[in-house]
Amino acid sequence: MLRIGLLGCGNIGHIIARHAEGFLIPAVYDTIPERAQEIAGLCKGKAYADFTGFLEADIGIVVEAASVSAARAHAKNVLLHRKNLVIMSVGALTDQEFRDELVATAQQTGTKIYVPSGAIFGLDNLKIGQISPISKLLLKTTKSPQSLGLTAPARQRIFSGKAHECIKSYPKNVNVSVAMGLAAGKDADVELWVDPAAEKNVHELFIEGDFGETYIRVTNVPSPENPATSYLAALSILSLLKNLDSPLIIGT
Ligand SMILES: NC(=O)c1ccc[n+]([C@@H]2O[C@H](COP(=O)([O-])OP(=O)(O)OC[C@H]3O[C@@H](n4cnc5c(N)ncnc54)[C@H](O)[C@@H]3O)[C@@H](O)[C@H]2O)c1
Incomplete structure (x- = not known):
């Protein structure tokens, strides 16, 4: 075993x-x-x-x-x-x-x-990017401000840039963007948003390439045992x- x-x-x-x-x-x-x-x-x-x-x-x-x-x-x-x-x-x-x-x-x-x-879906087929170019690879993540140790009166974007930069500032929150980049062979673009109305973490993936295009939206339910962690992860x-x-x- x-x-x-x-x-x-x-x-x-x-x-x-x-x-x-x-x-x-x-x-x-x-x-x-x-x-x-x-x-x-x-x-x-x-x-x-x-x-x-x-x-x-x-x-x-x-x-x-x-x-x-x-x-x-x-x-x-x-x-x-x-x-x-x-x-x-x-x-x-x-x-x-x-x-x-x-x-x-x-x-x-x-x-x-x-x-x-x-905490996402779609990493499997993203690996086609190693064979056929991916022209757009964007992760848009929305979390509550509290989960990032912030306060915000309204929905706002707190980061826009490359995954390798975002992970330096938010090492606990955008691991999935790095995984996307490794799969696709291309550094992902990341937008990180905080929303005081957000009760669940949402990851939206926008992918375009020679294959066509796709959009994946994952609303992560907190783990039943540990609300701080996405159960999916x-x-x-x-x-x-x-x-x-x-x-x-x-x-x-
Ligand atoms: N890839 C993904 O989709 C994804 C999703 C969720 C979490 N994560 C990552 O997985 C990791 C664990 O997540 P979690 O929610 O269980 O975190 P957590 O903070 O609840 O638990 C981490 C544990 O690791 C211990 N730890 C930290 N540094 C250590 C070290 N150097 N040596 C030994 N132990 C150490 C801490 O004491 C803590 O008990 C985090 O880095 C998180 O960002 C990745």
Whole structure:
């Protein structure tokens, strides 16, 4: 059975632990030890106080659900320990030098790096951009001002520019734009809006290319267990894990 090391025991970590069916979570790690201990209790695993001990546990894959800085700090080491890696904090991969280094390490160690679809739909077919040019790739995200630690009397745009710039200012909020760019082979344009009337996070994708055009609007329901997290993002990791070893591969 698949044996997972969980790096990050926050909202997404809790959802993964509560839905651990078809895989085991023998090892967990978080900079806040109480969080790691709580999740270890939930999934009958061990909470490691040091990252090296965590990596040396009997696990085949590390699921990062921590932060962009955690992904940057630990991803290479995970691969060097010959563990596959799921990266949720995709913003870490905007730095091309870092990304190339990780890919080279994965090639040398025979490991894989997985980027889940996260809080959007459509990442599968966006990869056609690597073959046939995408002329427009825009993510328009709307969130409540509180969720970004802001106050705003009315709907307003707080960022317009490239994904690699937006993620620097909002590392917790536009990971999906980086994933879109990686899939399409083209840095996505991002508009980030705050709206005091917004009760749910909305991602709108505008894509045009030689194939035609599409518009995808995703209204994210908060997780039933953790309202701060889009349920879809956590589900996308669970479905990735469920299908990892399947001989029938759908929608890649
Ligand atoms: N790709 C997507 O669509 C998508 C969607 C939602 C969230 N995310 C990202 O996934 C990550 C996790 O999301 P969440 O809602 O569970 O966040 P969260 O803040 O609820 O939990 C993160 C946990 O990771 C821990 N952590 C942070 N830095 C760490 C480090 N260096 N080492 C060990 N532990 C560390 C924190 O203590 C916390 O317990 C975030 O980076 C978030 O932006 C991505």
